[in-house]
Every structure is written in C-alpha cells, then in structure tokens.
Amino acid sequence: MKKLRDFVTSIHDMVEKAISRLSTASRNIGQQATNIDPLLWFMFFFTIYVILILKVNTSGSIADHIFFSAYSVIITIYIFSRFLLAHFHKKVVVDMNYQPTVTFVVPAKNEGGNIGKTIERFAEVDYPMDKIEVIAINDGSTDNTYEAMCEVAEKISKKIKRVEIVNWIENKGKRHGMAEGVMRARHEIIIFIDSDSFIEPDCVSHLVKYFSDPMMGAVSGHTDVYNRNANLLTQMQALRYYIAFRIYKSAESVFGSVTCCPGCCSAYRRSYLNEFLDEWLNQSFLGAPCTFGDDRALTNFILKKYNAVYCAEAKANTVVPDNFKQYVKQQQRWKKSWVRETLIACTFMWRRNAVAMIFFYMYVFLAIASPFVFFRALFWLPITESEWPLVYLGGLFLMLMLHGLYYRIKVGPRAWALAIISFWFHSVLLMWQLPWAVVTIRDSRWGTR
Amino acid sequence: MYFSFPRKKIILLAGILLVLLYSVYQTFNFKSQLFGESPFGQIFVRTMSDAYKTLVYTVQEKGGNFASVFSSDNVYMSTPEKADRIKNARAIPVLTYHAIMTSKDETKQSPESFEGHNIGLKEFEDQMFTLKKNGWETITLLEFQSFMREGKEIPEKSFLLTFDDGAKESYYPVEPILKVLEYEAVTFILPSFSQGNGSHYYLSENEISRAIKSGRWEVGSHGNNVHTFVPVDNASNTAPALANRKWIPEKNRTETFEEYENRIREDLLVSQKKLEDMFNVPIKTFAFPFGEFGQLSKNIPEEDMILPTVATDIYDYAFYQWWKGEGFTFNYREPYKGMMKRISVKPTWSGDDLLTMLENGKPKTLPYLDTFQNNQGWLSTWGNFDIADSQLKMSAGETATGASIILDGSKDWKNYTLHLDVDSAENTGVFVFIRYRDHENFATCNIGNGFAHVEQTIRGKQQVIKGNRSESISVPKGPFRVDIEVHDRKVSCSINGAVLVDTEFLDGILDYGGIGLKIWDKNSGLSSITIDTLNITDSNVIPQR
Numbered sequence: 001m002k003k004l005r006d007f008v009t010s011i012h013d014m015v016e017k018a019i020s021r022l023s024t025a026s027r028n029i030g031q032q033a034t035n036i037d038p039l040l041w042f043m044f045f046f047t048i049y050v051i052l053i054l055k056v057n058t059s060g061s062i063a064d065h066i067f068f069s070a071y072s073v074i075i076t077i078y079i080f081s082r083f084l085l086a087h088f089h090k091k092v093v094v095d096m097n098y099q100p101t102v103t104f105v106v107p108a109k110n111e112g113g114n115i116g117k118t119i120e121r122f123a124e125v126d127y128p129m130d131k132i133e134v135i136a137i138n139d140g141s142t143d144n145t146y147e148a149m150c151e152v153a154e155k156i157s158k159k160i161k162r163v164e165i166v167n168w169i170e171n172k173g174k175r176h177g178m179a180e181g182v183m184r185a186r187h188e189i190i191i192f193i194d195s196d197s198f199i200e201p202d203c204v205s206h207l208v209k210y211f212s213d214p215m216m217g218a219v220s221g222h223t224d225v226y227n228r229n230a231n232l233l234t235q236m237q238a239l240r241y242y243i244a245f246r247i248y249k250s251a252e253s254v255f256g257s258v259t260c261c262p263g264c265c266s267a268y269r270r271s272y273l274n275e276f277l278d279e280w281l282n283q284s285f286l287g288a289p290c291t292f293g294d295d296r297a298l299t300n301f302i303l304k305k306y307n308a309v310y311c312a313e314a315k316a317n318t319v320v321p322d323n324f325k326q327y328v329k330q331q332q333r334w335k336k337s338w339v340r341e342t343l344i345a346c347t348f349m350w351r352r353n354a355v356a357m358i359f360f361y362m363y364v365f366l367a368i369a370s371p372f373v374f375f376r377a378l379f380w381l382p383i384t385e386s387e388w389p390l391v392y393l394g395g396l397f398l399m400l401m402l403h404g405l406y407y408r409i410k411v412g413p414r415a416w417a418l419a420i421i422s423f424w425f426h427s428v429l430l431m432w433q434l435p436w437a438v439v440t441i442r443d444s445r446w447g448t449r
Numbered sequence: 450m451y452f453s454f455p456r457k458k459i460i461l462l463a464g465i466l467l468v469l470l471y472s473v474y475q476t477f478n479f480k481s482q483l484f485g486e487s488p489f490g491q492i493f494v495r496t497m498s499d500a501y502k503t504l505v506y507t508v509q510e511k512g513g514n515f516a517s518v519f520s521s522d523n524v525y526m527s528t529p530e531k532a533d534r535i536k537n538a539r540a541i542p543v544l545t546y547h548a549i550m551t552s553k554d555e556t557k558q559s560p561e562s563f564e565g566h567n568i569g570l571k572e573f574e575d576q577m578f579t580l581k582k583n584g585w586e587t588i589t590l591l592e593f594q595s596f597m598r599e600g601k602e603i604p605e606k607s608f609l610l611t612f613d614d615g616a617k618e619s620y621y622p623v624e625p626i627l628k629v630l631e632y633e634a635v636t637f638i639l640p641s642f643s644q645g646n647g648s649h650y651y652l653s654e655n656e657i658s659r660a661i662k663s664g665r666w667e668v669g670s671h672g673n674n675v676h677t678f679v680p681v682d683n684a685s686n687t688a689p690a691l692a693n694r695k696w697i698p699e700k701n702r703t704e705t706f707e708e709y710e711n712r713i714r715e716d717l718l719v720s721q722k723k724l725e726d727m728f729n730v731p732i733k734t735f736a737f738p739f740g741e742f743g744q745l746s747k748n749i750p751e752e753d754m755i756l757p758t759v760a761t762d763i764y765d766y767a768f769y770q771w772w773k774g775e776g777f778t779f780n781y782r783e784p785y786k787g788m789m790k791r792i793s794v795k796p797t798w799s800g801d802d803l804l805t806m807l808e809n810g811k812p813k814t815l816p817y818l819d820t821f822q823n824n825q826g827w828l829s830t831w832g833n834f835d836i837a838d839s840q841l842k843m844s845a846g847e848t849a850t851g852a853s854i855i856l857d858g859s860k861d862w863k864n865y866t867l868h869l870d871v872d873s874a875e876n877t878g879v880f881v882f883i884r885y886r887d888h889e890n891f892a893t894c895n896i897g898n899g900f901a902h903v904e905q906t907i908r909g910k911q912q913v914i915k916g917n918r919s920e921s922i923s924v925p926k927g928p929f930r931v932d933i934e935v936h937d938r939k940v941s942c943s944i945n946g947a948v949l950v951d952t953e954f955l956d957g958i959l960d961y962g963g964i965g966l967k968i969w970d971k972n973s974g975l976s977s978i979t980i981d982t983l984n985i986t987d988s989n990v991i992p993q994r
Contacts, residue, residue, distance in 0.1 A: 045465060052473045057489040087462065090453040254452045309451055353450070391490060 012418050020413055037409055044405040051076065051398050058391065068376065071369045072395075078362050079399055083406070085251035089312075094205050098212045101161075101187035102204060103133040103270070107177025108195035112144040114319065115195050116152045122193075123156035127204040132160040135181045140171030145195075162186070175294040178263070179281045182273050190273065192295070194264040197318040198226060206314035207267040217272045217306030218299055220249055220258050221265035221314035228414075230322045235415040236422040237320045237327070242411065243403045249310040255356035256307030259345060263295040265316035268302065276301045285340050288442045293337020300341050304348050331430060335437035342367070367434065374431045393428070400424050485646040485653025487617060495621045498551075502622075506629035509578065534586070534604035539812035539861055540779035541593060543609040543791040544803075545736075545770060548618035549573045566613075568796040570622050577626050579800025580608070585807065587632040590667050590734060594765060598784045605811065610634040611768070611791060613671055613736055615643050615652045620660060627665045636660065637671035637736040637768075640723035654727050661728055669734035670764070673720035675713070676738040681747045691716070692741040692756055694748045703748055710755055717763045733765040740770030740793065751909070761787030774830040776887035777860045777963065778810040813858040815865060817985040826857035830888060830965070840872075843968050844977035851969035851976045855885055859963025862985075867964060869931040870981040876924040877968060877976040881942070883935050884955065884962030892959050893967070894933050894942035894950070898923045901949035903940050905956050914940075915952040922949055928981075 019039070055076055059069075104122045108115050115136070122134050134156070138146040146167050153163040166180055182190055189208055193199060203221060210219045222245045228238035252258045261268070280301055283290045290297060302308050321327040342364060349360045377392035397420075404420035484492050547566040585606045588596070593609050595601035612619040615638040627634060638657060647653030652660075660666035678687035680696040681703065691713055694703040704712065717735065724732045743754040760767035764787070771778055771790040780789045794803060809826035819825055821841045827834065832852025834843045845851045871879065878897035885891040889909040895902040902916040924944070932943040937960075941951035964985075970976040 045469060049469055049472055049476075052469065053476055053489060056473060056477065084462075085452070087458065088452040088454060090451040092451075254450065256451060 008418065012415060015417055016413055040405060040409045044402065044409065047398055047402045047405060048080070051395070051402070054391065054395060054398070067369070068373060071366065071373050074362055075366050075399075078359065078366060079402070081359060082247045082251040083402075085254045086247045089250045089254055089310075092209055092311075094209045095212060098209065099128060099131060099205075100189050100208055100211060101131040101133070102127070102189045102191055102208060102267070103135060103181070103185035103187040104191050104193055105135050105137075105178060105181030105185065106193050106195055107137040107139055107174050107181065108141065108145050108149070109139040109171060109174075110141045110143045110145060111195035112141070112148050115145055116148045118193060118195055118198060119149065119152045120156065121199050121201075123159045124201055125199065125204045126201045129160050131187070132204075133162045133164075133185065133187045134160065135164045135166065135184050137166040137177040137180050138168060139174070139177045140168050173291055174263070175281060175291065178294060178298075179277055182270060182277055185270055188270055189267050190270050191265070191267045192263050193316070194318055196226075197223065197264040197316050199265060200315040200317075203265070203314045203316060206311050210309055210311065211267070211269060213307070215256070215307045216309065217269055217302035218258070218261040218308040219267045219314070220245075220253075220261035220308070220310045221267070221316050222246070222310070222312050223262065223264045223316050223318050226317035226319050227322060228320075232415070232418060232422050233324060233327060234320055234322050236419040236426065238414070239404060239407050239416060239419040239423060241318075241320070242407050245310065246312060246410065247403070247406065250312065251359075252356070253308075253310035255353045256309055257303060257349075257352055257356040257360070258308040258310050259299060259303070259341075259360075260296040261299045261302075261308055261310075264318040265314070266295065267314075268298065269306075272302060272306055273298070275305075286442050290337075290340065292333045293341055296337050296341040297344075300344055303345070303352070328430065328433075332433055332437060335433045336441055338367075339434070339437050339441055371431060371435045374428075378428075393424075396427060397424050400427070481646045481653070482655055483659075485617075485651075485656055486648050488649075499621065499625050502625040503628055506574075506625055510581070510629050534584070534606075536602035536604050538596065538603045538605045538607050540777075540781040540810075540858075541588070541596060541603075541607055541609060542779045542807055542810055543611060543768065543789060545740075545768075545791040545793045546573070546610075546612045546619065546623075547614055548616040549622040550618065551622050566793070567618075568794060572796060572798065572800075573622070574626065575800035576794065576798065576803045577630060577632070577800075579804050580807070581630045581632075583804055583808075585804075587634065589633050590635055590669075594733070597780070597782055597786075600782075606807075608807065611669070611736065612636045614676070615639055615657065615671070616650055617647075617652050617656070618650075620652055620656065620666075624660075624663075624665070633665050633667070635667045635669050635734065637669045637734075638724060639671045639673070639676050640720050640727065641673050642676075644723070644727070658728060661730060668724060668728055668730060668732065669736055669768075670717070670720040670724055670732050671736050672738050673716050673723060675716050686747065688745075688747045689739045689741045691738055692743045692746045692749070706749075706753060706755075709749070710759065713756060714759050714763070717760060721763060734768065735760050735764040735766070736768045736791075737770075740772075740791075742767065742769045742788070744769075757788050773828070774888055776830075776855065776885070777857050778806065778828070779812070779858070779860075781812075781860050810857045812861055813856070815862060815985060817859075817983075819856075819983040821980070821982075826859075827854050828857050829854050831967075839981070841980040841983075842977070843966065843979075845968065845970070845974055847974045850971060850973050851967060853880070853882075853965060853967035855882060855965030856963055860886065861961055862963055863961040864936045865964075866935070866986050867931075867933045868982075868984040868986070869933075870928065870983075871931055872928045872979040872981060873924065873926060874977055874979075875970070875975055876926050877970040877978075878924050879931060879978065880967035880969065881931060881933055882963075882965030882967065883933060883940065884959040885965050886959065886962045890958060891962060891965070892940060892955055894931075894940070896922070896924060896931075896942060896944060896949060901942060903942065903950055903952045903955075905959060907956055907958055914954050915950055917950045 055072065058072065106118060119134060119136060122132060123129070136149045138149055149165050153165055157163045164184055166184070178192060189211055191204065191207060207219050207221055210216045223241060225234055225238035225241050228234050249258050280298060283297055299308055321330050345360070346364060350357050377389040381387040382389060400420050400423050404416045408414070408416040480489065480492070546568060549570050550567050551570045585608055586604065587610045588603060588607045592601070592603055596603050610632060612623070612634060615636055619636065623634065626632070639651065642648060642651040643654060643657060645654060647656065657668060661668060672691060675691040677690050679690040679693065680686065681688045681693045682696055683701065694709045696703050721732045737760070742760070743749055743756045746754070757767060766787055766789050768789050768791050770793045775790070778792055792806065809824065813826065821836050821839050824836045827836065827841065830853045832846060832849050834841065834852060834854050843852045843854065867881065867883070869881070876898060881894045883892050883894065890907055892903065892905040895904050899920060899922055900916060900918045901922050903914045905912055905914055930945050932946070934941045938955040939951065939953045940955055941948050943949060968976040968978050
C-alpha cells in the first residue's frame with residue numbers, strides 16, 4: 001500500500017515538474033515576469049472547450065430525455081456561471097475611517113491542543129486593540145481546554161479591551177455556545193471562529209469593511225485548510241475549500257446572497273443577530289431540535305432581511321478531518337443541514353435578486369436531480385442498455401479538472417492533480433449521501449464531533 | 450450588488466469567449482468534414498477500437514508465425530505468398546455483406562428493410578480469418594474485370610468482397626480486418642444518403658473518400674433513389690422501386706413501360722454521375738437494391754424485363770444475389786456478360802460454412818469421381834437431397850412431385866462422359882442435366898418408362914430435340930447404370946450400356962455446361978433415386994465395370 005502511494009506520488013511529482021518547466025518556458029516566451037501562466041490558463045480554457053464539445057455533441061438526444069438533458073445543460077450553465085460571476089466579484093477596499101468594535105466568539109469542546117493558538121491570534125491582528133473583545137466558551141470539555149483558555153486569556157487580557165471565559169461543566173452544543181457568545185458580547189460586530197481555526201492578521205479589517213453598508217448582515221471570510229499536507233484526503237479538501245469559497249461563495253456574493261457564512265471564520269452584525277437569536281437557538285425541523293448546521297441556519301435568518309457577502313482577503317485556516325471515517329461523518333452532517341436549510345431558504349429566496357433567485361433554484365434542482373442522474377448513468381443504463389457511463393464519469397472528471405486547474409493557477413504547485421482524482425473518486429463514492437441525508441434528516445445523532 | 454465590470458476584464462473575457470465558441474464551431478465543422486454525422490463518442494470509440502482491433506488481428510494473424518520462429522526446430526508450414534500462387538482460376542465468387550454489427554445498438558439504427566441482412570462482428574471475423582487461413586484472397590474490381598473480359602490469369606481461391614448500402618458499420622468494423630489480412634473490398638453506395646455529411650447510419654462523402662484513398666476500398670453504385678419499396682397498385686401493395694412499375698396515384702394507374710424505363714435509366718445514370726462527381730473515380734459497377742433485377746417483379750412480365758439490359762448498358766457489371774435454384778455460385782469467365790451473381794452471406798454461417806461453400810463452388814477438375822463420402826458441391830435447386838453412407842439420395846417430399854440438384858463448379862465442362870451407378874426403388878425415371886448453364890439454360894437426358902428424350906431448355910423454353918418412344922424402353926427397378934456422352938453438339942443417353950437416344954443437334958448456346966440430376970413423378974411423394982457412384986471421364990469409351 002505504501003509502495004503504491006509512493007509510486008503515485010512520484011508520478012505526480014513528474015507531472016508537476018513537467019508542467020512547471022513548461023509553464024516557466026511559456027511564461028518566458030511572452031511578456032516579462034507576470035503572474036499569468038499561459039500554459040495553465042490554456043489548459044483551463046481547453047478543458048472548457050472539451051466540455052462544450054461534449055455538450056454540443058450530446059445535444060442531439062435532448063428530445064429523447066428532456067429531464068436528463070435539462071440536467072446536463074443546467075449544470076453546465078450553473079458551473080460556468082460560477083466562474084464568470086466570481087470573476088466579476090467586486091473588490092472592496094479597507095476604509096480606515098470605518099473601524100467598528102469587534103467581538104471574537106469561540107465555542108470549544110476538547111480542543112486543548114488548538115484553542116490557545118486560536119485565541120492568541122486574536123491579539124495579533126492588525127486592528128485597534130481597544131476595539132477587540134474575546135469571548136471563549138468551554139462547552140463541557142473533558143480535557144484541558146478550560147485551563148488552556150485561562151492561560152491564553154491571562155496572556156492577552158492586557159493587550160485587548162476585554163476577555164471573557166465561560167466555563168460550562170456540561171456539554172450544551174455548539175449552537176448554545178455561539179448564542180451565549182452573542183448574548184455576552186458588547187461590541188458591534190461578532191466574528192465566529194472555530195476552535196481549530198487560525199486567522200491571519202489582516203483578517204479583521206477585511207471582514208468589517210463591508211459593514212459600513214447598513215444592509216450588510218454577515219460576511220464570510222476565506223478559509224483554507226491548515227493541515228492540507230497531512231494526506232491525500234486533506235489535500236483534496238484543501239482544493240474543495242478553495243473552490244467552494246473562491247468560486248461558489250464568491251459567485252453568490254455578487255448578489256449579496258451567500259447562503260452559508262461558515263462558523264470557522266465569519267462576521268455578523270450583533271444588532272441583527274439579536275433580532276432572531278432565540279428563534280435560532282430553539283430552531284427545530286420536523287419536530288426534532290437542530291443540532292448542527294448552525295452557521296447555515298444563522299445565515300438564512302440574516303438573508304431574510306439583510307445581505308451576506310464573501311471576502312476573499314479575510315483569510316483563516318482550519319483543521320479538516322484527516323481520516324475517511326471522520327470525513328464521511330462530517331460530510332453527512334453538512335449534507336443534512338444543507339437539505340434542511342436549503343428547503344427553508346427556498347421559502348424566501350424568491351424575494352431576493354432575480355438572477356440570484358434563478359441560480360439558487362437551479363442549484364436546488366441540480367442537487368435533487370443529481371442522485372437520479374447518477375443512478376441512471378452508473379446503474380440503469382449499464383444494466384438495461386449495456387451503455388458504459390463514460391460520458392457521465394468523463395464529464396464529471398472534466399468539470400472537476402476545471403476546478404483543479406483554477407486551483408493550480410491561483411495557489412501554485414500543490415498536489416492538485418491527485419486531489420482532483422481523489423475529488424472525482426469521492427464524488428462518485430459519496431453520491432449516496434444526499435439521498436441518505438434526506439431519509440435520515442430527523443436523526444440528529446452525529447451532531448457533535 | 451457586489452460586482453464590477455472593468456473594461457479590461459470584459460474585453461479579455463469576450464475575446465476568450467469568442468475564440469472558444471469559434472473553436473467549438475470549427476471543431477464540429479472539421480468533424481463533419483471528416484466523419485459526417487457521427488457523434489464524437491462514436492468516432493472516439495471507433496478510432497480506439499480500430500487501433501485495438503488492428504493489434505488484436507495482427508497478433509491473431511501473425512502470432513502463429515512469431516511463435517514458430519522461436520520454436521526449437523524452426524520449421525513451420527508457410528502458406529504461399531500472395532504473389533506466388535498459381536494463377537489457375539476459372540471462376541470467381543463474389544460475397545455480399547451489409548452492415549457488420551458490433552453491438553446490439555446498431556440494429557436499432559439500421560432501416561427496417563435491412564433487417565436480417567446484417568451480420569455480427571464475431572461471425573464476420575471468423576469468416577474472413579477462416580478464408581485467409583485457407584488461402585483465399587480478395588481481388589480488386591480491376592482484376593475482376595480483366596479476368597472476366599481480358600483473359601488475365603488470377604490465382605484460384607480469389608474472391609471479390611462487397612458491401613451494400615455504404616453503412617458506417619460496413620466500413621469501420623471491416624477496415625482493421627482488411628488492413629491486417631491485406632484484403633480489399635467494394636462498397637456499393639447510395640449517393641443520396643451518403644452525400645455531404647451522410648447520416649448517423651450512412652458513411653459521409655469524406656469517409657468514403659478516405660476509404661478509397663487507403664487503396665483498400667473501391668466504390669460501386671447502389672442506385673440513387675431506388676433503395677426503397679414503392680406502391681405498385683392502388684391496394685397499397687409495395688415492391689422494390691427499381692424492379693417494379695410504380696403506381697401513380699394522381700393518374701390512377703401504374704407507370705407505362707416507357708415511363709418505367711425512363712425512370713430507372715435516369716436513376717442509374719444519376720447515381721453513377723453523382724458518385725463519379727463525388728469521388729472522381731469511374732463508377733463501373735452496380736448492385737441491384739435488394740438483389741432484385743426483375744426476377745420477382747410484381748407487374749413486369751419476364752419477357753418485358755429490361756432492368757438487366759439497362760443496368761449493363763450503363764455499368765460494366767450489375768450484381769444480383771444468387772439464390773437457391775438459380776444455378777452455380779461462382780461467376781465464370783464470360784466476356785460478354787454483365788450480370789454477375791453474389792453470394793449473400795448469412796448471419797448464421799460460421800467461417801467453416803462459408804469456406805465449404807467456396808471450396809465446393811470452385812470449378813472442378815476433370816476427370817471427376819464422386820463416391821459421396823461427403824458433399825463436394827451438390828446444390829439443391831428444388832426439393833431435398835441427402836449425402837450419407839457413401840450414397841446420394843434424392844426423394845420427393847411427401848407433398849412434392851420431385852427434386853433436383855446440380856454439381857457446383859461444373860459449369861465450364863465441355864465434353865464429357867458421365868457414368869452413374871443408380872439404385873432406384875421406384876421406376877419413376879431419371880433426368881440427368883447436362884451442359885447446365887443456369888436454371889433457364891440446360892439440356893436433359895430424360896429417360897422414363899416407354900420413352901427416352903434429349904431435351905433442351907433455352908431461356909426457360911423447354912424443347913425435345915430428339916425423342917424415342919418404345920415399349921422396350923424402361924427404367925429398371927433396383928441397380929442400373931446410366932451413361933451419358935456429351936461431345937460438342939452430340940448427346941447420347943444409355944442405360945446399362947444400351948443407347949436409348951442420341952442427337953447431334955444440341956443448341957449452340959449450350960456448348961458447355963455442368964451436370965445435375967432431377968427426379969419427378971406426377972404422384973407426389975413417389976419419386977426417389979439413389980446414386981452410388983458418379984464417374985466422369987473425358988473419353989468416349991465407356992469403361993468396363
């Protein structure tokens with residue numbers, strides 16, 4: 001097994017070396033040193049070209065299968081539109097005259113190892129220290145989390161305005177921790193940070209710059225994977241995170257309709273949160289209390305009245321699962337909360353911007369249809385028509401390839417090619433999760449990790 | 450709204466989009482030029498499978514030799530090289546195929562009228578490889594023509610391989626086989642379907658051009674607009690368009706013979722012209738759609754049949770499909786002849802079945818002795834026969850009055866003496882065909898109880914040249930011997946050494962021809978005959994038993 005991995009890695013290195021050599025060469029041909037890599041961009045657009053060829057080529061059979069053809073067309077439009085919209089996402093500059101007071105809220109359970117480092121970073125940001133408040137909630141940890149919190153509080157309390165540590169002996173859940181933080185906070189903007197996320201120094205000023213707009217309810221930061229070099233699984237997740245933020249959130253952000261400002265690093269306006277804090281805290285779905293997907297639910301409440309955007313410059317790093325079992329559990333949790341909150345969002349999204357609305361419902365359609373398309377391509381057609389799912393798997397691979405190339409262009413040489421293969425593999429492998437999430441939506445076990 | 454549209458971004462993106470869309474458009478343009486209407490997936494699969502199959506076939510074909518090169522004694526039997534073969538062919542078989550099915554999908558695409566003609570790839574591979582292994586080689590149309598008309602010698606075991614309709618599936622699966630076996634083929638194209646980009650089913654112009662360019666393919670015409678069934682009366686009966694007078698609903702009548710001739714002449718000329726314009730090669734061959742040249746016509750009597758004349762006026766050769774009862778399976782050297790027959794290969798035939806058919810159809814050498822150990826080429830033209838226990842047995846079926854057979858490969862026999870050891874349970878008489886050319890032209894020694902005739906059938910019209918009637922003439926029950934001597938225009942028929950009838954006035958048309966046998970009785974289920982030995986000598990002397 002290890003030998004195989006070494007072999008795969010060595011092949012990857014070879015590919016990467018060849019590409020970097022070719023791209024340096026191609027860069028030298030054209031202009032002087034720029035960060036535009038002609039070879040990679042060519043590959044990127046070539047992939048789009050191949051996808052277009054595939055789509056036009058299969059367009060002949062549209063009349064035969066309206067549903068599946070519609071899926072094929074819509075998913076192409078949707079994905080291409082993400083790249084296009086993200087490309088035109090407006091950059092907002094930091095306004096030195098607008099510096100609201102901020103509160104960091106960090107709920108933590110059994111994070112003794114990370115929590116110190118997480119909190120320590122709050123006192124190292126490029127922001128007026130007297131406008132910073134930290135509220136850390138120890139949610140019934142059984143390890144040294146509380147001690148670590150106190151230790152770091154001691155250290156930073158002199159630098160910043162205020163530190164407060166809440167110590168719960170019994171575990172209440174992350175949602176309660178977040179709500180407690182909001183209730184105890186005194187500052188204007190609340191920044192939720194996960195106990196295993198680490199922010200960059202300029203994160204705060206970038207997050208708050210959007211709040212000068214009174215319609216702004218929430219801002220999502222950009223989160224990268226801290227432990228991406230651990231293994232292939234985390235490398236794959238690094239790619240997924242990058243694309244999910246840089247392309248998908250960015251595209252939603254164009255219309256101020258980011259559907260999830262994640263708990264790992266997002267800012268919310270406290271006064272707006274207070275409007276529905278109780279409702280959110282006691283949220284239940286189909287009679288069962290909601291114990292996960294807290295961030296998505298919170299964003300939904302904001303979106304009903306206000307805007308939510310994504311800020312690419314506000315960077316944080318978070319730790320992701322490095323083994324398959326944990327990863328599958330996390331994904332399952334996310335899928336469940338996605339189903340729940342998307343259904344809720346369906347009830348008010350039509351009131352928002354028309355274009356945003358169209359794309360949102362498009363996405364809902366795609367998500368619902370995808371398991372059927374998957375089943376048809378991988379099981380139904382091979383069995384009934386002996387038709388191999390080459391087009392489906394090839395198309396999926398090309399789409400992911402597009403994402404991979406974008407990632408490679410933007411972040412430089414990383415294990416992108418392998419990550420794409422792994423992403424592709426996991427997409428196929430974990431396709432059952434969405435329908436399973438629908439079936440088990442009321443089951444709230446796996447709620448904590 | 451959080452977007453911005455800097456002019457630089459927009460211009461760059463618009464430029465890239467334009468280039469992208471233009472590339473996509475051009476790609477499809479280019480694809481249609483090369484592959485016609487085939488979807489990309491199919492092209493990809495075909496290209497891959499071509500490469501893969503070529504490799505597999507090469508290993509299959511050359512593999513034996515590679516292995517023997519490394520074997521210890523380093524001695525292996527080699528088949529003679531193509532060029533070294535003895536040029537002794539006397540007749541050429543022509544094989545007809547339609548589409549070669551690589552998957553069940555292809556049957557869905559093929560027009561309904563083709564059903565049952567297409568053959569599976571496995572069977573086709575088996576047939577071609579079996580023929581190659583047994584020394585059979587393809588020839589080109591030019592070789593066919595120069596053999597037929599210019600006296601050029603070509604090796605025995607040569608055949609012409611043809612495909613009808615110009616389906617994509619009659620080209621792509623075949624190509625790697627031709628490549629590896631070094632075979633050539635002729636494809637009969639429907640110009641109205643293959644024009645321009647063709648279709649999903651039919652080859653496009655450019656695909657055919659490429660095929661021609663490869664040197665492995667030649668093109669013939671399959672008619673422009675006549676590969677279809679048309680109404681032939683007001684009762685909405687339909688029949689092949691080329692072999693039948695069409696019903697004209699506006700005029701409430703079928704077309705006149707003149708209108709018919711004009712229509713078919715026009716069609717054959719147009720298809721020739723179109724193909725010549727498309728591919729810039731002379732189109733000298735034609736294949737009758739559905740193999741019909743009028744023999745099954747619904748409204749054109751045989752004496753008014755003009756299609757063969759029209760077709761051979763316009764083309765050097767017009768190919769129809771051989772059928773059971775029509776005559777021999779091979780095309781013999783007949784310089785004046787334009788109508789050529791083809792064996793339509795059935796999907797159920799194995800490679801060995803086809804090989805047997807061709808080996809049996811090969812012209813037979815004289816003298817010829819048949820002790821009926823196995824079937825050397827006896828073909829039924831009517832009813833049933835059986836070769837078993839070193840005997841040839843013919844008997845009328847329960848509801849039939851008789852049966853007839855011919856010996857394939859005997860068509861070019863000229864002078865011969867034929868000795869038959871016959872055993873007859875019922876004295877229903879004996880018919881022996883001599884100088885048999887085809888089902889409409891042959892002579893017969895017809896010996897029954899009380900008479901002995903030499904008869905000839907010319908263009909389907911039967912006539913007694915000479916007949917003897919006598920009480921003393923009878924066909925014995927039990928074993929007896931039949932001797933028939935054919936020499937130039939002389940024929941004599943004998944039973945047990947006694948000449949019963951002879952003549953010197955055999956028609957000049959029947960100056961050569963093969964042999965066959967027939968039994969008949971007015972009562973059904975009665976006639977039967979058993980042959981123990983057939984011996985053919987080229988001497989006038991009847992050998993002593």
